[in-house]
Amino acid sequence: MFLLVHEDREYLRGPGEELQTDLGVLTVPEDAAPGDTLETHLGTTFHVRELRGPDLFDHLDRTGAPMMPRDIGLVVGHTGAAAGDRVLDAGTGTGILSAYLGRIGADVTTYERDPEFAEQARTNMEVAGVADRVDVRTGDLAVEVDELIAEIDDGDTAPFDLLTLDTEDAPTIVRRAPELLAPGGFLSVYSPFVEHTREVVEATRDADLSDVKTFETIQRRMQFDDRGSRPDTAGVGHTGYLTFGRHDF
Ligand SMILES: C[S@@+](CC[C@H](N)C(=O)[O-])C[C@H]1O[C@@H](n2cnc3c(N)ncnc32)[C@H](O)[C@@H]1O
Structure with a gap:
């Protein structure tokens, strides 16, 4: 599981899972890794973050x-x-x-x-x-x-x-x-x-x-x-x- 982060918005998703929000739709690639940047179909970017304690x-x-x-x-x-x-x-x-x-x-x-x-x-x-x-x-x-x-x-x-x-x-x-x-x-x-x-x-x-x-x-x-x-x-x-x-x- 990763956190997909855009400004103050954060969503938990795993590889292959879809994120659908008002910022657009994206599917987390199977080979996603912390530090990657993903883009929704509307062009909004999300950073991939490893889950840590907080x-x-x-x-x-x-x-x-x-x-x-x-x-x-x-x-x-x-x-x-x-x-x-x-x-x-x-x-x-x-x-x-x-x-x-x-x-x-x-x-x-x-x-x-x-x-x-x-x-x-x-x-x-x-x-x-x-x-x-x-x-x-x-x-x-x-x-x-x-x-x-x-x-x-x-x-x-x-x-x-x-x-x-x-x-x-x-x-x-x-x-x-x-x-x-x-x-x-x-x-x-x-x-x-x-x-x-x-x-x-x-x-x-x-x-x-x-x-x-x-x-x-x-x-x-x-x-x-x-x-x-x-x-x-x-x-x-x-x-x-x-x-x-x-x-x-
Ligand atoms: C305040 S929560 C613990 C939160 C946990 N320390 C955390 O960081 O997420 C207390 C939990 O203890 C469970 N519980 C209470 N007495 C227990 C016992 N004697 N043995 C096992 N679980 C117990 C309750 O069902 C409840 O889910």
């Missing part, structure tokens, strides 16, 4: 509310997620976090309890080009966790380097984090409300995780115009809370 955030079909790119940046920054890391994620939702982690080369196992959401997430991973790195499993991680831990204990599955949670029941799974994580592995939990965050922090204490830190995530976009420069007055820069912890031994 494009996935803007264009993948959404189910569960996706994590914001800035929050994903904090997850990667605070956990050092890297190529080759084994990540356990829940819930998949739209799959934005999973797709970003797949794009940096991590191997992600992600659980989504809603079968239709899981199916959409599998399609999204194909579009993102990470279906070989992101295994979307239909299931409730809170239910599946015993079986996963048994597989780790039996040596059938390696423990995970990173556990990322974006679910209401995250505290339940946080209590099992030491059984899921490799020594030195990280936990990251996204919470939309401060009450939930407190429950998560209490669960990290029950689980004896170290280096527990919680951040409110706020980002202010800047405006630069003829009158001056200042933070954007539209919208609030708050998205939620991120809690990190580490399994030492």
Whole structure:
């Protein structure tokens, strides 16, 4: 899949697919490549762009509310997620976090309890080009966790380097984090409300995780115009809370 871009208009299309808009009609050639320029029958040009993380955030079909790119940046920054890391994620939702982690080369196992959401997430991973790195499993991680831990204990599955949670029941799974994580592995939990965050922090204490830190995530976009420069007055820069912890031994 590529993005076809003309000024501020962007469309997702694959090789052989047609784009029909008021700017004209074009068919994406089978051998199209990023950087190519395509022309509609009315002579309007579109640039072919490879899909990268922010494009996935803007264009993948959404189910569960996706994590914001800035929050994903904090997850990667605070956990050092890297190529080759084994990540356990829940819930998949739209799959934005999973797709970003797949794009940096991590191997992600992600659980989504809603079968239709899981199916959409599998399609999204194909579009993102990470279906070989992101295994979307239909299931409730809170239910599946015993079986996963048994597989780790039996040596059938390696423990995970990173556990990322974006679910209401995250505290339940946080209590099992030491059984899921490799020594030195990280936990990251996204919470939309401060009450939930407190429950998560209490669960990290029950689980004896170290280096527990919680951040409110706020980002202010800047405006630069003829009158001056200042933070954007539209919208609030708050998205939620991120809690990190580490399994030492
Ligand atoms: C906010 S969305 C996650 C968005 C995702 N982080 C992203 O970046 O696109 C939460 C999703 O978790 C799923 N979910 C909630 N609890 C779950 C659980 N225990 N196991 C698996 N999925 C769960 C919900 O169905 C929902 O789709």
